[in-house]
Amino acid sequence: DGGITQSPKYLFRKEGQNVTLSCEQNLNHDAMYWYRQDPGQGLRLIYYSQIVNDFQKGDIAEGYSVSREKKESFPLTVTSAQKNPTAFYLCASSPPGLASGELFFGEGSRLTVL
């Protein structure tokens, strides 16, 4: 089945360590996104990529980095510079030609920094 796979679903890390969250899609979508979700704050855009080898910062990019070397993959690294990394992270994609903003989401990765 086509979809977006995020891994790991749960991740625990010590303060000061970098962490990479995986996002893979087999939907043949061009655009991919990373959102951060905190209770009561909705979804905030971290980074997005509309084409391979290109990506842009979202509203809260500080302390995060991404790469887009393949159409199917858009990994997110939470660096030690991120001051409050504990959150639920959501990866999403949108198909070509669907110029509306409708997104397809993965199941999310919950990161807890101890």
Added chain:
Amino acid sequence: AQSVTQLDSQVPVFEEAPVELRCNYSSSVSVYLFWYVQYPNQGLQLLLKYLSGSTLVESINGFEAEFNKSQTSFHLRKPSVHISDTAEYFCAVSASGGSYIPTFGRGTSLIVHP
């Protein structure tokens, strides 16, 4: 830039009662509007969307929303809720003719009591 306000952070309701989750937006251009649903520890799923045409849109599980341009609203309604409707609901807006990257509201937690 566009913004979304979900007026209620939490809506408790008894099973089989009607419910309305409120969403207001602001934008200087035409918009596309979405409602997403999120069950605990899962990603978001599209519930319904307004792109153009009829201002009343419906989902397959009995929810409906009406686009009201004059009041800049897109409230979500269901005439009779079930326990299984308990979830977090997010309203989102994207601007037509732009990058189409949606902006999300902070979410409304619908809690259905037996």
